[in-house]
Amino acid sequence: MPNLETRMPDLLRRAAAGLRADEAFERRTLRRARRRRARNASAAALAAIALAAGLALGARTVLTAGLTPADGANGPLPTSSVSPTPSPGSPVDEGLPTPVRQTRDAILAAIEARDFGALETLIDPDRFAYNFSDGHDPVPEWRRDPAPLEALAAILRMPFATREGTPELGTIYVWPSLVDADLTNLTDEERAMLTELGISEREVRRMLEAFGAYVGPRTGIAQDGTWVFSTLGGD
Amino acid sequence: MPSVTERTERAGTATTSLEELYRRHVDDALALGFLLTGDRALAEDLVQDAFVRVLGRFHDLRSRDAFWWYLRRTIVNLANSHFRRRRVERAWLERQRPDPAAPPGPDLEERDRLLAALATLRPEQRAAVVLRYLEDLSEADVADALGRPVGTVKSMVSRGMDRLREELGEDA
Known part of the structure; x- marks a missing residue:
């Protein structure tokens, strides 16, 4: 046989x-x-998110919203514990307005402390979109499975990019700066960021083929410090 | 029989409606879900959720060829999440008995033995074995689908097959 x-x-x-x-x-x-x-x-928020997600500006193909493979489909989440918040004056913080930095730091501190109550206070359900279509209050889900928070912390410690959002939101600060990356010509720093996020070269090729841009975990904070979206590839 | 990947490639990049994508992939999706869960009702729930998630964002897809890749990965992740969150592996094992709602097969005993053997694998290991052999994916493609290193996948498949041989009473 x-x-x-x-x-x-x-x-x-x-x-x-x-x-x-x-x-x-x-x-x-x-x-x-x-x-x-x-x-x-x-969803009204998608207009801003589409811009913030790094998929609709410049010479890039216009997409209505970023797509993230559902439920962890972006690859393994980093398993390392939360590393220190970038200190004020850190190169990765250059150009970051104070309200935005304060929100970023508060998110990181809440994640580090696993303080879900603090995370709830940072989210305005009327102005926040989670995974674009999966609701406006991810905290109950994070309480059940906090694994996505590791990816959120990881991207918030990386360099950021900026996008012009709606007139109401103004500039949106988007993490990670990979949303600006030319996936056909990655820098060493960008490769290191992708590695830290557990995103393989094959996955990068998939993103490039399907969307032409980075569509991994990302999050955005408006210029007034309002946390406006987060997508982690984890529902 | 051509693999789903071959069929997808054969379908090309022509404009495809949501319904066409659903019909093209639903049988393969159900088969994958069933083999990952061993439970038809659960497989239908997972497959429906996966379709809703991926089709719900399908207008964002630049390439329709990527659809099956995303759908497959979503099914695998949903199955893994299910087992992880609800810790139902033990219950799943206990449920391995003839299922009156299960599809009629040419050899129910053979099917039940295989499903029971698959049930002894960890969810991710089961997914690695099913993707490797049901879809004839390379180890690199399985690693891509699971988001795990190739070396880890090789080990999962190898140990998984050892375990299946043991469970099925076969010699190496």
């Missing part, structure tokens, strides 16, 4: 044979998908 490795494809196919989605399943799935799509398209 052929060895198990040789027979595995057939064994697996036979084990799953006969599975068919019925029409009711199709209707339910497509109805939910259309609803989700409509919500994505209509």
Whole structure:
């Protein structure tokens, strides 16, 4: 008899044979998908997020919003513990307005302390978008599974980029600066950032093929210090 | 039988509607979900959630060819999250008995033995083995789908197969 490795494809196919989605399943799935799509398209915050996500400016292809593969699909989250908040005057903070820096530092401190109450106070549900379409209050989810916070802390310690948001929001400070990266010509610093985030070269190629830009974990704070969005690839 | 990847590539980059993408991938998605969970109802829930998430953002996709990659990865991640969050592996093992709602197969005993053997693997190890052999992905592609280093995937697949051989009573 052929060895198990040789027979595995057939064994697996036979084990799953006969599975068919019925029409009711199709209707339910497509109805939910259309609803989700409509919500994505209509959310007022997306206009600002699209700009902030680094996907819609300059010569880049205009996309309506950043897409992040759902539920951790951006690759493994960093497992290291939270490292120190960048100190005032740190090169990565150059040009960062005080309200923005204060919010950034408060987020990092709350993550380090696993202080979910503090995180809740930093989020205005009326002005915050989480994973673009998955709600405006991620804290209950973070309480259940705090793993995404490690990625959030990691990107907030990296250099930032800026985007012009809506007239109401003004300039949005976006982490990490990888949103500006030319994925076809990464610098050593950008490669190091991707490595820290656990994003492989293959994943970078996928991002480039599918979106033409970095669509990994990212977050944005408006110039007045309002935390406006976060997307971690983790729902 | 062509792999899903081959079928996706064959489909090309022509404009594809949401419904077409759903119909093209739903059977493969259900098969993957079923083999990862061993439970048809749970597989349907995971697959539906995955479609909703990926189709819900599908207008952002620059390349339709990337759809299956994102969908597959989302299914795997949702399955892993499910097992991680709810710690139901033990319950899952206990549930391994003939399922009247399960699809009819040519050899139910063989299927049940395989599902029971797969159930002894850790969720991520199970995903590595299923992706490697169901989809005929290279170890590098499995690593890409799981977001893990290739070396880790090689080890997961190798140990997973050793375990399956043991569970199925086969010689190396």
